[in-house]
Each structure stands twice: as C-alpha cells, then as structure tokens.
Amino acid sequence: MPIIDDYILKNKKIINLTCKQLPHVFKNVDNQEKIKKLLSFIHSFSGKIIFCLNKKEYIQKILKVLIENKIYPQYIEKIIDINKESNFFYTNSKLKNGFFDKKNNILFICTKDLLPIITQNTSIATIIDNTHIQKNNLSQLIFNHPIIHVEHGIGRYQGLTTIKTASIKSEYLIISYAEEDKLYLPVSSLHLISPYTETSIEHAPLHKLGGDEWNKQKQKISKTLYDHAAQLLDIYANRASIEGFSFKKNEEKYQIFSKDCLFQITPDQDQVIKSVLKDMYKSTPMDRLICGDVGFGKTEIAMRSAFLSVSNKKQVAVLVPTTLLAQQHYENFKKRFSNWSFYIDLISRFQNQKQQNLLLQHTKNGKIDILIGTHKLLLKEIEWYDLGLLIIDEEHRFGVNHKEIIKKKYSNIDILTLTATPIPRTLNMAMTGIKDLSIIEKPPAQRLAVKTYIQEYSSTLVRNTILREILRGGQVYYVYNKVKNIINIAERLSKLIPEANIKIGHGQMSNIDLQKVMNEFYNNKFNVLICTTIIESGIDIPRANTIIIENSDHFGLSQLHQLRGRIGRSRYQAYALFLVNNFNKMTINAKKRLEAISSVNNFGGGFSLSNQDLEIRGIGEILGKEQSGHMKNIGFSLYMKLLRNAIDLLKTGEHLSIDKLLKKPLEVELYVSSLLPDNYIVDVNTRLFFYKKIFNAENENNIEQIKNELIYQFGPLPDFSKNLIIIAKIRLIAYKIGIKRIKSNKKIGIIEFNNKNSINTQYLLKIFQDEPNTWKMKNSTTLQFIWHPNDDYLRLIWIKNILYNLSKQS
Ligand SMILES: Nc1ncnc2c1ncn2[C@@H]1O[C@H](COP(=O)(O)OP(=O)(O)OP(=O)(O)O)[C@@H](O)[C@H]1O
Known part of the structure; x- marks a missing residue:
C-alpha cells in the first residue's frame, strides 16, 4: 500500500516544504544562509510554485527577498494574493486560463485554506508556512508530537540534526524525554520509532530516559501480547481444522462465463480472482478480504466466484447493506448470468409475508441459486439447501452484531468480503492474518482522479x-x-x-x-x-x-x-x-x-483513509477493551509490531520474553559520513521520508529504485548520500545472514555474528587464507578486520562485497 507521502512524491510532484525553516526565512529575512536555501530550491524546481502564507506580513517579506534577489521577473510570472479572491470558481477559472496553462514557472501566494483548491493542479510545489496543513498526513512525524521508541518509551519528536563527530557527519532524529533529556537517534534506526496517538499532544505521558517506568510497562504488556498471540494462533488453528467444501474447477465453463464480461479485466482484478478461486478449490473454508477502492471493479470478482459456486451446484448468498444496492446487484447479476440457467432472486424488507415465505421455501428447497439481500439474509428463519459461498459487499457497513451472526450461521462455508474502506477491526484482522487479504491497487484503465x-x-x-x-x-x-x-x-x-x-x-x-x-x-x-x-x-x-x-x-x-x-x-x-x-x-x-x-x-486512497480515520478516532476502537487498555500505554503501531513478533515466536515454539519480542536491532557504525544533506533535500520531512524508505527497503533492487528516484527529483547524489545507499545495502545483507553488529573506527572494525547465523564458513576460511593480515577471529562470534582503501566509498564497497560473499551458500 503506498503511503500518502509516496503518492505525493511519485504521482503529483507536490513538494511540501512545511518545515520549521521556512517561517524563519520570512521572519528573518537577513538570514542569508536560509535565503540561499530557499532560492536554490526555487532555481532547482522546474514546476510551478505556490507560497502558501498564513500572514500577510510574510507576503511582504518574501516579496522583498525575491525582488531583491531578482527572482521575480525571471522565475515568476505573476504574484497574487489569492486570498482576496472570494469566489472559488472565479479563482479556479483564472487559475486554469490565466496561469496554470502556461509553461512558465509561477509563484503563487495564498493562504492555507485555499490550498486544497490549488493543489488540484499537477506539478505544483507548495511552500507552506506552518505545519497545519501537513497534519493531514498523519503517518508523518510532526514537530513536538509524541512518538514512541521501543527501548526508551514515549518522547517528543524535535526534528533532525546533523552531528559531526571526529570529521564524520551523520543525521539524527532528536527525541526529547521527561526532565529535558534528549535522545539522538541515527536515521538508520528510524524503524525503532512509531507514532503515539493515544492522548492529546500536550498530555502525552513522557518517559524518563534510562528510567524504569517504560521497562515495567513493557514487561506487563508482554503477558497480554502472549495471550493475544496465543488466542490468534488458536483462531488460525481452528480455521485450518474446519472442513469446508472444495470446489471443482470447470475450466471450459469458467472461460465462457469470463468471456461474457463486457470489459477487459485489469491485471490486479485478474490476480485477485486467481487468489479467490485458489481459496475456493481448497477444503478449508475461505475467509478473504478484498480491498479495492471505490469503483475499482470488485463486483466482477464477486460474480466470478459466485459462478464457480453455482456451477458446483452450491448456493450463493450476497449480503449488501442497503436495499438500493441489493436491487442494483440483483439487476447486474441477472444481466451478467443471462446466458446461464441459474436462478437469481432478491430478498428485501419491502416484500410482503407471502412473497417472503415463498422465497424462504425456494432457498430451502434449492430452487434459488443466488440470493441477494440485506440484513434479511441473516434472519434465523433462512435455511439453505446447500450454501457454498457468502459474499459480503461493503463490509464496513455491517456492525459487530451482524458479524457475530455471520460467524455462527456461516462458520464452515467460504466467505468473500469486499470493501473499499475497511473498518479498523477488519484492518486489524487482515494485519494479524486472521483474514487473508487481497488488494486491487489500480483502477480500470482510462479513469481520471476526481x-x-x-x-x-x-x-x-x-x-x-x-x-x-x-x-x-x-x-x-x-x-x-x-x-x-x-x-x-x-x-x-x-x-x-x-x-x-x-x-x-x-x-x-x-x-x-x-x-x-x-x-x-x-x-x-x-x-x-x-x-x-x-x-x-x-x-x-x-x-x-x-x-x-x-x-x-x-x-x-x-x-x-x-x-x-x-x-x-x-x-x-x-x-x-x-x-x-x-x-x-x-x-x-x-x-x-x-x-x-x-x-x-x-485512486486507491480508501485504504490510507481508513488508516487515517483510525488515527483521528484513536485506537480504542480497534480491539476489545482489554487489549486497547494496554495499547494505550505503548501505542497502536508498536503493539501491532510486537504482536506480529509474538506470533512468529510462538509459532516456532520459543519461550516468549519482552527482549525476544523486541528483537535487538542490528547496529552498523562504519565511520563514514552518510546522510542526505539539507542543501540536497531542503525539506526535513522529505528527508525523513527518504530515510525511512531507504532503511525499510526489502531488497537491493528497491534501494536502487529509491536511489534513482532521488536522482530524478533532486539531482546527482552527493558523496555522503552515496555512502548512505551503500550502508543501507550492507544492513540488508548483514541482517539476512544473522549479523548483530558491524562497527569500526578509522583503522579497524569488527563484525559480530548472532549465535544463529547463516554465513558461508568456506568463504570465511578463504579470506583468512587470502588476507591473513586483514582478518582475525577476535572470539567465537566476532571477526576483526583492518580497513584497506582510504576512500570512504571504496571501503564501504569492500565491506559490502565481503558480506555479499559471506551470504552466498556454496
Ligand atoms: N476492468 C474494467 N474495465 C472497465 N470498466 C470496469 C472494469 N472493472 C469494473 N468496471 C466498471 O467500473 C464500474 C465500477 O465497478 P464496480 O461497481 O464493480 O466497483 P466497486 O469496486 O464495487 O465499487 P464500490 O466500492 O464503489 O461499490 C462499473 O461500472 C464496472 O462495470
């Protein structure tokens, strides 16, 4: 699932410079260093630029800076204070005809409430003068907002800073704790922090660095996590043990039915249908959630699965939230199945008792193949001749009670659930693997974003x-x-x-x-x-x-x-x-x-909106009361992370302790400068975004893609950033083969392995033989080496190649 940042950067090329730096530029027009940054940004950006300024006085100031620096005539076609324009349509048509159709760069000055209108246009850089608008992206760190560090607990995010120690430059996240203590977290360890949204910003219960409180809370939580993980594993085991119906393939019929579809299905739809059919062929009952944004074509998936069911002589129930939708589906199903002799009917609250009785009778004696309806389908009186599949459309509209009835009434049949905006509870089930999840990421061709x-x-x-x-x-x-x-x-x-x-x-x-x-x-x-x-x-x-x-x-x-x-x-x-x-x-x-x-x-925003909705409403809604109390202490994201670790540990039969749950992170300190300099990427949040992306990448190819994205957006990589990319690759390989720590000073370094590792011992012996002066075993799990090349980048490449060979099993 792409996060919003990703979307903004990839698709719209909107660069939000919502950073603490920019207000200072305006307030402090004499600060040449900051003005230079701003100007270099304007020079480097080839799209249109909006300045979204909250206060009128800033407009004057920025104008002064720009005009003094002769930016105005050369780079900016027109400057207007859009706030004066009260009628949106007038403004909008003006934007279209007057400015945005032109190829030249444009500087727009406006107040923040008009921003949503202006950013409809593509290729716009917005420069916003406070963090207000950025709040819409809740997955992003916001200055002074609480965050949670797995080892140190709740603190406040205080921005990024570059620290130089013994000529080595790196960037760190500053987190402030109780009693004004500060933690400097290397950007390569961003995965250790998660947002904390359980309280209002001001009331976040900050921990004391090095204090006991956080450790105690974690210990308590490990018990709950254990119970929760065990409960989940129980559910998986139960599910796996229930015997369902295994549908038989009939390729010929299925192909004929597929050909009747009036459009060419998208690769995403195709993929999802394949997963659904595969589930249905199995004997364990399917419980799959299909997430596809509004209008992405989930109905065709429902129809094809229904076809497999009825062609196996098994009935299908299609449960929808409204009579209107039931009616629409009824007509569409009838059209779609018109070349086949299956009997499709509709049950609704508008039918009289006599009509309903007849329907119930036809459902019971098997005359009806597909029955579409609202909550009526959950009535006790409904008895099926031989039900094979339940399709729940618009799942987010059904409450807990309905879901309980479904669980009881339809425990051993295949269930296919469709939604565009999953509710927290369902999201949670998909996240913890109780339900299988398929996502339709892309819309059908030729769609335009609204x-x-x-x-x-x-x-x-x-x-x-x-x-x-x-x-x-x-x-x-x-x-x-x-x-x-x-x-x-x-x-x-x-x-x-x-x-x-x-x-x-x-x-x-x-x-x-x-x-x-x-x-x-x-x-x-x-x-x-x-x-x-x-x-x-x-x-x-x-x-x-x-x-x-x-x-x-x-x-x-x-x-x-x-x-x-x-x-x-x-x-x-x-x-x-x-x-x-x-x-x-x-x-x-x-x-x-x-x-x-x-x-x-x-397109495809439904999923991220569900997440944002969850964050706006608070996590209390996601699980039962018991767990949500504990989650409040450690935050939703961390809870989910630990829960996943707990499930993995339990599966391997290992004893569960909080230390194991926290999986001590890999340490890599290689005595070279590695960062995205702030004159390369001005905006602090964009830097953070790329740091996260680089260090969360799953494989080397992903890192290469991110590198290309950086070059495409910001120009050739500075040397320090090249180092950063190699270090990210080193971390990936090191993690894979079970390395605990790689650390070096200017001359020598160590590589420490976990007890469980998968290094290639033959290659290890070979390097001892080939370079006896470089390598020695310090103790049973630690290798010591002497750095060879003097150039930082070459050193990194050297160590990366060594690790790469250590990872290759002969
Ligand atoms: N691959 C496709 N190519 C072209 N049109 C398609 C494709 N898939 C679906 N459609 C059409 O797109 C429209 C929306 O599809 P559908 O009603 O299945 O969406 P949905 O995912 O169920 O949306 P919602 O969540 O809003 O109910 C329909 O008119 C459908 O015929």
Whole structure:
C-alpha cells in the first residue's frame, strides 16, 4: 500500500516544504544562509510554485527577498494574493486560463485554506508556512508530537540534526524525554520509532530516559501480547481444522462465463480472482478480504466466484447493506448470468409475508441459486439447501452484531468480503492474518482522479457547478442528509437552476417510489438527484459525474470517500464539491477529515483513509477493551509490531520474553559520513521520508529504485548520500545472514555474528587464507578486520562485497 507521502512524491510532484525553516526565512529575512536555501530550491524546481502564507506580513517579506534577489521577473510570472479572491470558481477559472496553462514557472501566494483548491493542479510545489496543513498526513512525524521508541518509551519528536563527530557527519532524529533529556537517534534506526496517538499532544505521558517506568510497562504488556498471540494462533488453528467444501474447477465453463464480461479485466482484478478461486478449490473454508477502492471493479470478482459456486451446484448468498444496492446487484447479476440457467432472486424488507415465505421455501428447497439481500439474509428463519459461498459487499457497513451472526450461521462455508474502506477491526484482522487479504491497487484503465474542492456554501458556486455538469450532458448528485428539509432544498435548487430537471430520493420513501426515481436517474430521465446518503454504498451510475455535498464537515471520512466514489466511475472527469457553512466554525476533527479527503484525491486512497480515520478516532476502537487498555500505554503501531513478533515466536515454539519480542536491532557504525544533506533535500520531512524508505527497503533492487528516484527529483547524489545507499545495502545483507553488529573506527572494525547465523564458513576460511593480515577471529562470534582503501566509498564497497560473499551458500 503506498503511503500518502509516496503518492505525493511519485504521482503529483507536490513538494511540501512545511518545515520549521521556512517561517524563519520570512521572519528573518537577513538570514542569508536560509535565503540561499530557499532560492536554490526555487532555481532547482522546474514546476510551478505556490507560497502558501498564513500572514500577510510574510507576503511582504518574501516579496522583498525575491525582488531583491531578482527572482521575480525571471522565475515568476505573476504574484497574487489569492486570498482576496472570494469566489472559488472565479479563482479556479483564472487559475486554469490565466496561469496554470502556461509553461512558465509561477509563484503563487495564498493562504492555507485555499490550498486544497490549488493543489488540484499537477506539478505544483507548495511552500507552506506552518505545519497545519501537513497534519493531514498523519503517518508523518510532526514537530513536538509524541512518538514512541521501543527501548526508551514515549518522547517528543524535535526534528533532525546533523552531528559531526571526529570529521564524520551523520543525521539524527532528536527525541526529547521527561526532565529535558534528549535522545539522538541515527536515521538508520528510524524503524525503532512509531507514532503515539493515544492522548492529546500536550498530555502525552513522557518517559524518563534510562528510567524504569517504560521497562515495567513493557514487561506487563508482554503477558497480554502472549495471550493475544496465543488466542490468534488458536483462531488460525481452528480455521485450518474446519472442513469446508472444495470446489471443482470447470475450466471450459469458467472461460465462457469470463468471456461474457463486457470489459477487459485489469491485471490486479485478474490476480485477485486467481487468489479467490485458489481459496475456493481448497477444503478449508475461505475467509478473504478484498480491498479495492471505490469503483475499482470488485463486483466482477464477486460474480466470478459466485459462478464457480453455482456451477458446483452450491448456493450463493450476497449480503449488501442497503436495499438500493441489493436491487442494483440483483439487476447486474441477472444481466451478467443471462446466458446461464441459474436462478437469481432478491430478498428485501419491502416484500410482503407471502412473497417472503415463498422465497424462504425456494432457498430451502434449492430452487434459488443466488440470493441477494440485506440484513434479511441473516434472519434465523433462512435455511439453505446447500450454501457454498457468502459474499459480503461493503463490509464496513455491517456492525459487530451482524458479524457475530455471520460467524455462527456461516462458520464452515467460504466467505468473500469486499470493501473499499475497511473498518479498523477488519484492518486489524487482515494485519494479524486472521483474514487473508487481497488488494486491487489500480483502477480500470482510462479513469481520471476526481477533482475535489472544499468551499463555503455559495449559491453562485452551486449554480455554476451544476450547470457545468448538465451542460456537458452529465448528471449530479446533490447530497443533503436531512429528510425533513430535503423538499425545501429541492425548491431552492429549482429556483436557482431552472435549467435543471430535479428529483428527490431518500430512505424514507416507499421502495417502489425510490426504485422508480433511481431507475429514472439511471436512465438519464432527469439530471439532478437530491438525496441522502442512501447512495453512499456501491451505487454505480457512470453518467453521474458531479457530486455536491452540503454540510460535508458533518460526515465521517470514509463516508465522504464513499460518496465521492459514486462519481468518476467511467472515463469522464468528475468533480466533487464539499460544502461547509463556515470554515471558521468547523471542529478540529472535521478540519482534519476534510484535509485528509482533499489530500487523498487520487485512486486507491480508501485504504490510507481508513488508516487515517483510525488515527483521528484513536485506537480504542480497534480491539476489545482489554487489549486497547494496554495499547494505550505503548501505542497502536508498536503493539501491532510486537504482536506480529509474538506470533512468529510462538509459532516456532520459543519461550516468549519482552527482549525476544523486541528483537535487538542490528547496529552498523562504519565511520563514514552518510546522510542526505539539507542543501540536497531542503525539506526535513522529505528527508525523513527518504530515510525511512531507504532503511525499510526489502531488497537491493528497491534501494536502487529509491536511489534513482532521488536522482530524478533532486539531482546527482552527493558523496555522503552515496555512502548512505551503500550502508543501507550492507544492513540488508548483514541482517539476512544473522549479523548483530558491524562497527569500526578509522583503522579497524569488527563484525559480530548472532549465535544463529547463516554465513558461508568456506568463504570465511578463504579470506583468512587470502588476507591473513586483514582478518582475525577476535572470539567465537566476532571477526576483526583492518580497513584497506582510504576512500570512504571504496571501503564501504569492500565491506559490502565481503558480506555479499559471506551470504552466498556454496
Ligand atoms: N476492468 C474494467 N474495465 C472497465 N470498466 C470496469 C472494469 N472493472 C469494473 N468496471 C466498471 O467500473 C464500474 C465500477 O465497478 P464496480 O461497481 O464493480 O466497483 P466497486 O469496486 O464495487 O465499487 P464500490 O466500492 O464503489 O461499490 C462499473 O461500472 C464496472 O462495470
């Protein structure tokens, strides 16, 4: 799953210079060093540049700096204070026609609330003057925010610093602890820290460096982790022991069914379908979660698995959250299976008792092959002739109670769960491996990312937005979530846009009326549907490509994402306009949600939004009460990390202790300067991002890719950064063969092995023979060496080659 940083850097080329440095540039215009950095950035960047400044006085200051340095005429076409422009559409069209179509570099000056609008445009660098907007990326470290270090506990992140000891330069993360102690953490050890979001920022319970408190907490937690891991292993074992049905392949029929699909499935869809079918061929019951963002084509996967089931004479239940979606699926399944004689039916709360009884009878006697329905499918009275597969669509919409019923009622059949925005509990199950997980990462071809705007309500804006859509022949969802007033909204909009043909749809209408409206909308009989969130789940109307949501600050994050997912489902550009009444009156969490939704404006954001949602809401929601208490002490990320280690240890039958859980990290100190200098990458968060990426890389190829990414974005690697890349590769190999520590001073060094290692002893003997003056055994697990070449880079290459050969088994 790409994290947001990744997305920003890879796809949009937005560089956020939200660092503590920049305000100083503005406040302290005499600081030549900082001005130089800023100017070098402007010179090096070939896209468009926005300065997003909070205070008017900064605008004056930066203008002064730029004009004094003759930057203005050469690099900047125009400087405007966008904040003066109150009407978004005016601003936006101006952006499009006036500035952003031009190839020259542009400097934009604006205040932060307008940033989401401007960043819709590609190739923009934004320079933001405080950390406010960055909060939307919660996975990133924020100055002064609490973080947790596995060995030292909770402290506060205080930025990065370069430290030079005996001519060696490296970069360190500063973490402050209680009593003003500070820890300097080498960037190669970033994996030891995790975010801590359990309390408000101010109330984080900081630990004392070297104190006992943290160790005590960890000891306590190891017991809980043990129990939790054992419980999970029990679940895996139970699952593996349940005997299910193993479906038989019928390649010929399956190929015919696949060929009927109206589109070419994407490689991701293909991969996911293969995993699903493979599960179904096995005799243990499938429990697989398919995560694919809104509109990515999960339904076809459901249909193909259903086909395998019914062609094995096994019934299929398709459980969906709303009657509207049930109806849509019913029609789509009927169309998709129209060349086959399988019997498909729909159960809903709108059927009368007689109709329902008949359905129940047909389900019991096996007449029905595929039954689609809402919670009705969970009724006690439903009995199946021979059920083989349960498909749960929009899993995030079902509560714990429903899931309990499912577990009991459908314990030994195959279950396929589909979701775009998994809820924390499900995410957790996938993370701990209780469920198998497949992800559809990419959308079908020809999709365009929805353009999202967050604006205060304005009737002109609403009129313009609706008109633009209907004039190009498209349709509009207008979401207003209070049934009581919805009729007034319809009147207001009819007056405002007499050109539009408007109708209402909501959950309190009779099923027949609602169905009629939806059918008419589907068939383009009118062009604006004013509706509640009933459309939120799965509704698929390719011609509807604008959505306007009133009071969008009252909606949850995944709800907003789902609603936006109703548009942009074909090849047309779609627009989402999230309206709020008053920016200044929004709650902090509402702001965070809207910032998050506008930042995840791309495809595949559902998964990261789920994670962000989790962080906004706090982790209390993820597990039962018992574990969440303990998690509060150590933070969600660390808890999950330790839990995974605990499961691994238990599997090997090892005794579990906190030291083992923490897996002492590998130490590499090689007496060479290695860092990404701040004149190479100015922004501290971007540096951190790359450090994390480099040291988390899974193999050498990944490191090479990151190196190329750096060169592409920031130019040729400085020498110190070349060293960093080699050190990352050294760490990878060292870890793989079971090395505990590599350490050196200017002349000699040591390589210390773990007791369990996989080094090639033949090669070890060979180096003793070939270079007797260089190598000796210091003790049974430690090798000592003398450094040969003088050049730092060559030394690193030398040691890397030695390790590489030690890792090769003959
Ligand atoms: N490979 C593909 N190529 C082209 N169109 C596709 C492809 N896969 C699916 N589609 C179309 O994309 C639209 C969305 O697909 P689908 O309804 O299956 O999405 P979904 O993943 O279920 O979304 P949601 O989570 O919003 O319910 C449908 O109109 C479908 O026909």
